[in-house]
Amino acid sequence: MNDKIYDISIIGGGPAGMFAAYYARLRNLDVALIESLPKLGGQPETLYAQKHIYDVAALPKISGTDLTKQLTDQLAIRNCDQYLKTSVSSIERNNDLWELTTTQGVLKTKAIIIAIGNGAFHPRKLTFDYNKELELNNLNYFVNSIDDFKNKDVLVAGGGDSAVDWAIDLSKVSKRTSLIHRRNRYRAMESSVEKLNQSSVEQLNPYIIKNVEFNQKDHKKIDVTLKMIKSDELKIVTTDKLLVNYGFISDSKILHDWNVELSGPFIKVSQEMETNLPNVFAIGDIVTYPGKLQLIATAFAEGPIAVTKALRNLYPDKDYFEHSTSLFDK
Numbered sequence: 001m002n003d004k005i006y007d008i009s010i011i012g013g014g015p016a017g018m019f020a021a022y023y024a025r026l027r028n029l030d031v032a033l034i035e036s037l038p039k040l041g042g043q044p045e046t047l048y049a050q051k052h053i054y055d056v057a058a059l060p061k062i063s064g065t066d067l068t069k070q071l072t073d074q075l076a077i078r079n080c081d082q083y084l085k086t087s088v089s090s091i092e093r094n095n096d097l098w099e100l101t102t103t104q105g106v107l108k109t110k111a112i113i114i115a116i117g118n119g120a121f122h123p124r125k126l127t128f129d130y131n132k133e134l135e136l137n138n139l140n141y142f143v144n145s146i147d148d149f150k151n152k153d154v155l156v157a158g159g160g161d162s163a164v165d166w167a168i169d170l171s172k173v174s175k176r177t178s179l180i181h182r183r184n185r186y187r188a189m190e191s192s193v194e195k196l197n198q199s200s201v202e203q204l205n206p207y208i209i210k211n212v213e214f215n216q217k218d219h220k221k222i223d224v225t226l227k228m229i230k231s232d233e234l235k236i237v238t239t240d241k242l243l244v245n246y247g248f249i250s251d252s253k254i255l256h257d258w259n260v261e262l263s264g265p266f267i268k269v270s271q272e273m274e275t276n277l278p279n280v281f282a283i284g285d286i287v288t289y290p291g292k293l294q295l296i297a298t299a300f301a302e303g304p305i306a307v308t309k310a311l312r313n314l315y316p317d318k319d320y321f322e323h324s325t326s327l328f329d330k
């Protein structure tokens with residue numbers, strides 16, 4: 001870690017942090033981007049690399065990993081100092097500067113943008129006991145590679161966007177895909193449900209999963225016991241893969257020690273993405289304000305707002321607003 005004093009240090013290299021870093025560089029600020037994981041990209045890269053995203057402006061359809069690639073290419077145009085595998089554990093005010101304590105040392109900065117998403121995230125797992133060896137191959141909480149599901153019998157569990165989108169995408173490569181949900185209605189976007197209804201996905205609802213174990217005769221397969229809601233009916237489905245998509249549990253407890261004002265697990269911000277602390281801003285999934293949506297599109301918009309406000313605070317004499325075209329023309 002160097003002795004430089006950065007204008008802005010961005011904590012979290014997900015979509016919000018990556019685009020904010022690029023935009024801050026575009027405004028000629030000295031930027032550090034700090035990410036606890038070995039690679040940038042946040043949730044789209046880590047949790048749903050191959051799932052498609054349909055609601056980012058000007059990108060009709062893009063996978064999580066391709067979105068990260070686009071953001072990485074964009075950031076490379078005006079590169080900033082990147083600290084990967086570096087977790088920020090505390091932030092402390094020292095005179096007019098902020099000092100970030102990280103796993104790689106202390107970093108000094110004039111302003112901070114907190115873009116930690118939901119903090120460290122973990123998938124919500126099946127709640128009953130099962131043989132953990134199932135997780136080596138048959139029972140998955142993430143899709144690392146879509147090829148793992150090629151020509152396989154696949155059960156997807158869940159009723160949200162991710163489960164529905166995965167069921168549709170996997171049905172295109174698998175031998176057979178079924179979707180288990182405990183309700184008859186899904187919590188997914190209407191357009192996704194429409195696609196689901198037109199796809200080859202077999203819909204098993206309302207069922208919950210009661211048990212998962214290796215198949216006695218063929219250890220490469222698993223038996224998934226389903227129980228119909230409000231009924232004693234049990235059904236055993238033998239399959240190659242079970243993909244559980246019950247959402248994610250976030251851990252943003254670390255924020256309690258940072259003295260930022262919270263509302264539940266989220267950071268309260270003003271219209272200009274300011275927190276209660278001087279020159280500390282927050283953007284992306286970690287923030288809350290009236291009307292906040294946890295979307296990539298929203299996260300992208302919040303970065304330039306935070307950067308512009310930081311710029312005005314740090315350098316009040318600088319021109320306030322320029323379009324990128326005029327910035328590149330210089």
Ligand SMILES: Cc1cc2nc3c(=O)[nH]c(=O)nc-3n(C[C@H](O)[C@H](O)[C@H](O)COP(=O)(O)OP(=O)(O)OC[C@H]3O[C@@H](n4cnc5c(N)ncnc54)[C@H](O)[C@@H]3O)c2cc1C
Nearest residue numbers: 012014015016036042043088116117162284285294295296
């Ligand atoms: C399964 C799923 C499907 C989704 N589908 C869509 C979709 O179709 N369209 C859409 O718009 N949105 C979708 N979302 C939501 C979208 O991914 C988020 O809104 C977006 O990722 C928020 O970006 P972010 O940068 O705020 O947070 P994140 O993507 O969570 O990135 C935060 C980063 O901060 C890092 N970090 C955390 N704590 C620290 C620390 N202390 N120090 C350093 N680094 C830290 C994390 O490792 C992470 O890389 C989906 C989410 C999920 C889970």
